[in-house]
Amino acid sequence: MDPKDYIKKQRFYLYVVAALIIGFLGGAIFAVYRLPQVNEPSTASRQQEAAEAIASMEKAVQQKPDDGHAWVELGHAYFDTGQAPKAIQAYTKALELLPGDLNVMTDLGVMYHQDNQHQKAIDLFDQVLKSNPKHEQARFNKGVVLLTGLNDRKGALAEWKTLVQHHPMAAAPSGKMVGDLIDQLEKEEGK
Incomplete structure (x- = not known):
């Protein structure tokens, strides 16, 4: 056997192995990106969670209407879900109970802007x-x-x-x- 033929065969086998590895990695990456993310909550489930959290906070401020911090948390929940008019009401009530809270005033200002x-x-x-x-x-x-x-x-x-x-x-x-x-x-x- 000619040594040149041996080198050609060896190079051929390296190319085959490299192609297999690249194909395997490409398939694995494709599969990962194509599979649905099981741990990632859907938009509907996030909206449901937010609605449940807001309902819980609304209940909390009904039970303790003088709890300024509960009103702040309710305002934040409305803020985070883009409900500016409701956030304005909650932050305004919070400021009646916690006058001069600069962070709440700032959040209220942001909601006024959104409104x-x-x-x-x-x-x-x-x-x-x-x-x-x-x-x-x-x-x-x-x-x-x-x-x-x-x-x-x-x-x-x-x-x-x-x-x-x-x-x-x-x-x-x-x-x-x-x-x-x-x-x-x-x-x-x-x-």
Whole structure:
């Protein structure tokens, strides 16, 4: 047998083994991505869980109407499920029982914005910032409302620049750095 034939056969077998391995891995990866995720709850089951949690919280505030923290939790549940008018009611009641809670005031401001009551949102954020000029969420959300609710780009930029002075690593909920948002807005202004 010629040594050149041996090398050709050896290379042939390596190619066959490599092709089998690649085919196996490709099939395994395809199967994993094609199989339904058993542990992942469906949208319907998540909605059902949220509805049950809200019903439980509504019952809690009926049983203890003077529990400000229960009203906050109910407001958060409405917030998380996009029910702005109900969240506004729950947060308003919470603030009657827990006056001056800056975080609840900020969440209420966000809900006013979602309910297209932009000036009420700004007024609330201003109250929070008067008490604590470094309140990160209030400052960020005021910029959001100025930009998206009132179309005041310069006002939004000013708020976010102040935010970055106090909190250089401030980030949007998406994870994007506020400094990057400022740069993007300034570039758009320059066009």
